[in-house]
Amino acid sequence: xxxxxxxxxxxxxxxxxxxxxxxxxxxxxxxxxxxxxxxxxxxxxxxxxxxxxxxxxxxxxxxxxxxxxxxxxxxxxxxxxxxxxxxxxxxxxxxxxxxxxxxxxxxxxxxxxxxxxxxxxxxxxxxxxxxxxxxxxxxxxxxxxxxxxxxxxxxxxxxxxxxxxxxxxxxxxxxxxxxxxxxxxxxxxxxxxxxxxxxxxxxxxxxxxxxxxxxxxxxxxxxxxxxxxxxxxxxxxxxxxxxxxxxxxxxxxxxxxxxxxxxxxxxxxxxxxxxxxxxxxxxxxxxxxxxx
Amino acid sequence: xxxxxxxxxxxxxxxxxxxxxxxxxxxxxxxxxxxxxxxxxxxxxxxxxxxxxxxxxxxxxxxxxxxxxxxxxxxxxxxxxxxxxxxxxxxxxxxxxxxxxxxxxxxxxxxxxxxxxxxx
Numbered sequence: 001x002x003x004x005x006x007x008x009x010x011x012x013x014x015x016x017x018x019x020x021x022x023x024x025x026x027x028x029x030x031x032x033x034x035x036x037x038x039x040x041x042x043x044x045x046x047x048x049x050x051x052x053x054x055x056x057x058x059x060x061x062x063x064x065x066x067x068x069x070x071x072x073x074x075x076x077x078x079x080x081x082x083x084x085x086x087x088x089x090x091x092x093x094x095x096x097x098x099x100x101x102x103x104x105x106x107x108x109x110x111x112x113x114x115x116x117x118x119x120x121x122x123x124x125x126x127x128x129x130x131x132x133x134x135x136x137x138x139x140x141x142x143x144x145x146x147x148x149x150x151x152x153x154x155x156x157x158x159x160x161x162x163x164x165x166x167x168x169x170x171x172x173x174x175x176x177x178x179x180x181x182x183x184x185x186x187x188x189x190x191x192x193x194x195x196x197x198x199x200x201x202x203x204x205x206x207x208x209x210x211x212x213x214x215x216x217x218x219x220x221x222x223x224x225x226x227x228x229x230x231x232x233x234x235x236x237x238x239x240x241x242x243x244x245x246x247x248x249x250x251x252x253x254x255x256x257x258x259x260x261x262x263x264x265x266x267x268x269x270x271x272x273x274x275x276x277x278x279x280x281x282x283x284x285x286x287x288x289x290x291x292x
Numbered sequence: 293x294x295x296x297x298x299x300x301x302x303x304x305x306x307x308x309x310x311x312x313x314x315x316x317x318x319x320x321x322x323x324x325x326x327x328x329x330x331x332x333x334x335x336x337x338x339x340x341x342x343x344x345x346x347x348x349x350x351x352x353x354x355x356x357x358x359x360x361x362x363x364x365x366x367x368x369x370x371x372x373x374x375x376x377x378x379x380x381x382x383x384x385x386x387x388x389x390x391x392x393x394x395x396x397x398x399x400x401x402x403x404x405x406x407x408x409x410x411x412x
Binding site: 109111112114115116119134137140141144145147148149151152209211213216217218219220221222225280281285286288289290291292 | 307309311312313314315341342343344345346347349350353354356357358361364365368369370371375376378379380381382383384385387388390391392
């Protein structure tokens with residue numbers, strides 16, 4: 001089966017195209033799957049995470065997955081630099097300017113390894129020289145929060161996929177984490193014990209005070225923290241899970257849509273505004289006695 | 293001798309990144325051990341560079357399912373923590389208090405804890 005990819009951007013259309021591939025391949029076994037990017041004029045490199053997740057699942061189902069190396073050279077360059085194409089037999093090339101954050105697959109127990117990867121790949125001062133320490137810390141912690149969320153809620157056995165790309169000319173840094181787990185909708189249905197659509201489930205999970213956690217460890221603030229920070233930073237977030245698509249735009253507006261076919265897990269894509277000049281220092285001091 | 297016990301998060305976790313829930317569990321276990329003996333604890337976050345809500349939920353939020361608010365307030369002191377992390381911790385604590393307000397949840401967890409200790 002051959003799939004011809006159009007332009008893949010971090011938006012509804014980009015995720016829809018990937019969900020279409022997931023749907024078409026979900027019951028294939030022992031088959032040949034070929035991704036044709038000959039006519040792909042743009043590919044947001046962070047979208048390697050959700051595409052990689054879908055193709056990984058197809059490989060796990062014993063299909064032979066191939067990406068044709070006939071594609072525009074600038075796309076081949078970027079996907080070779082971030083080592084996405086290395087998974088499909090195309091050699092990696094050196095990332096001279098250090099703007100890529102390598103495509104990687106992690107096991108849920110790899111939280112420490114993930115932290116090292118982010119520290120080494122993201123926090124390179126020569127890549128983002130103008131950012132304050134406080135902003136960099138916020139970036140790093142936002143990414144950790146998403147990874148934690150995938151570990152805690154996805155119950156995935158197929159791993160967690162991540163990839164990032166810095167666009168210096170556009171002052172943006174995009175990062176995506178995708179998993180092939182149970183998805184937000186199933187978790188919310190199990191918790192509320194009632195049917196709910198995938199887009200409603202995302203909105204429910206984003207509401208302050210809501211969590212599907214039931215054990216002895218409380219939870220439920222990771223996504224809210226992420227949303228608050230990205231709003232302040234004037235960045236963007238997309239959360240895609242099952243058929244649900246939610247986006248927070250730079251101007252603070254929200255978009256909720258339904259995909260035609262489900263994404264087989266959850267993908268969280270964030271766009272950081274690297275030209276943010278907010279101080280991120282707190283105006284008032286918090287003391288020990290204020291906490292408990 | 294009523295000096296608080298000093299616990300250093302860096303030493304317990306062995307890393308400057310407090311990201312993993314498993315690492316939070318190690319910190320929780322140490323604090324819980326001391327609280328069970330009604331000891332005072334000074335928990336230092338010196339040299340910690342990043343913290344996540346998942347880590348703090350496990351290390352500290354979880355305490356509210358096993359101990360009374362007053363005991364935590366009187367016995368646990370946080371030190372060497374950056375102000376923005378203090379703000380995060382406050383949110384974790386407020387969320388935990390809310391989470392364990394549900395009497396059914398609190399009762400169920402206590403019952404499970406009792407059963408666990410019966411077994412061991």
